[in-house]
Amino acid sequence: MSDISIGLLDSMEAPVSADSVTLELLRAARATVRASPLGVIETPMIPWSQTTLPPCGPCNIHIKMENMQRTGSFKIRGVANQFARREKGGHFVTMSAGNYGKSFAYASKHYGSKGKVVMPETAPTSRSTLIQSFGVEVERVPTSCMMDTVNRCIQENSMTFLHSYDDLDLIAGHASLGFEVLEKMAKPDVVVVCCGGGGLLAGVAAAIKLSGCHQTRIYGVEPEGACTMYRSFIENRPMGMDTRSIASGLAPPFAGTLPYELCRRFVEAIVLVSDEQIKMAVSTLYKSGLVVEPSGSAAFAAIVNGKIPDMENKNVVCILSGGNIGKDELTHFPD
Structure with a gap:
């Protein structure tokens, strides 16, 4: 690709x-x-x-x-600045192999936001379990499908995308x-x-x-x-x-x-x-x-x-x- x-x-x-x-x-x-x-x-x-x-x-x-x-x-450094500049209690989606997703979930729980993390299938399952423990939904997909999945969440559920690095x-x-x-x-x-x-x-x-x-x-x-x-x-x-x-x-x-x-x-x-x-x-x-x-x-x-x-x-x-x-x-x- x-x-x-x-x-x-x-x-x-x-x-x-x-x-x-x-x-x-x-x-x-x-x-x-x-x-x-x-x-x-x-x-x-x-x-x-x-x-x-x-x-x-x-x-x-x-x-x-x-x-x-x-x-x-x-990752928590960037997440702290991202969430400080977003609407409190929003509905966010992101993609992450683990560390950004963990910080995203931690911040979502603190700010009372709803969240979903799209993860590559290759990421350790222990990380998706940890993210879910913060009350954030996880969807595991092939790496090549991650952005398509994010776009679907935006279109179908009016979620706001938070990029994990860009x-x-x-x-x-x-x-x-x-x-x-x-x-x-x-x-x-x-x-x-x-x-x-x-x-x-x-x-x-x-x-x-x-x-x-x-x-x-x-x-x-x-x-x-x-x-x-x-x-x-x-x-x-x-x-x-x-x-x-x-x-x-x-x-x-x-x-x-x-x-x-x-x-x-x-x-x-x-x-x-x-x-x-x-x-x-x-x-x-x-x-x-x-x-x-x-x-x-x-x-x-x-x-x-x-x-x-x-x-x-x-x-x-x-x-x-x-x-x-x-x-x-x-x-x-x-x-």
């Missing part, structure tokens, strides 16, 4: 370009996230050298522990993570971030670059089997594909349009890691006492497998983006 048509949604949403993303907008979103009743926390950022992780060469690496965030991932409010909320990084390391040389649809990568990159860190190199990391942003960089337009990866949270069927524009403007490059490298990353982190899901381990996998160039004697930030992994899932990873 080389291109994705999102049908009905094209005519419903006014186009937003990268020029809409300003430092002022991101700072305002950060204030909203900080004040959110959803309880978003400022996660720790610790030196690699102060962990029991294996040494990783002559560089100063700090790990941003977003796996410790409320609801277990960075949304200005969401991206602005995610930028709060970038600002937190700069408070701990004012001028990082390298920042490594996972990339699925690109919402987190776009938000973090925009916050860092618009704050004046023009020399910082920001890298996105995707699985080899779900490399939509990587292909988008090659084709110079947002691309889709039939995605397959153990990191289901990094495997949406297409790259977001706004995330793509922002990533092309602010991101140095997209690098790829294999599923086996992701599995080893999860295992290595777990052995050091860090519970991180496959999607959340991608940046770490890129660093330990030499995918990031010119790190020697540099100040590097590695973002662990999520920790939603169950005991049953951990049994599938190498000892």
